[in-house]
Amino acid sequence: MKLAEALALRADSRRRIEELRARIIDSAIYQEGTEPAEDPTALLAEADQLFDQLESLIRRINRTNSVTDLGADGTMTDALARRDALRMRHSLLIAAAEVAAGRGNFRQLRSELRYLSALPVAPLRARADQVAREIRELDGRIQQANWDVELDE
Known part of the structure; x- marks a missing residue:
């Protein structure tokens, strides 16, 4: 199998x-x-x-x-751990970029102080895109190995 x-x-x-x-x-x-x-x-x-x-x-x-050896990715276990960490990193970057871009759950009236972004949105999104690409590439290598490797008895 x-x-x-x-x-x-x-x-x-x-x-x-x-x-x-x-x-x-x-x-x-x-x-x-x-x-x-x-x-x-x-x-x-x-x-x-x-x-x-x-x-x-x-x-x-x-x-x-x-x-299961995946070459530069280490064992399958190593690759799965890397993929999980990349997914969490991606989620954090996307959430930070969304809030920094002003898509948070707050309203601002003229009489209130203005909210300013403490994070640069474009670099955050670029980094998130890079991490997403890494996830896709790694996931492809994992999926390929899943179909190539026989289950240990």
């Missing part, structure tokens, strides 16, 4: 667990004289089985990521 397939399976397992969670909660309590829509004990057993499968899958994905 390719790493990309395992990642899709992990996402599917998480969705199924969330669906089971909702069904368990809906069936956990019922009115006297009626029956629950589903057997919550059976649903819990099904969820337990899914959790065990998910744990095993996550372990295999993590093992694979830790040994």
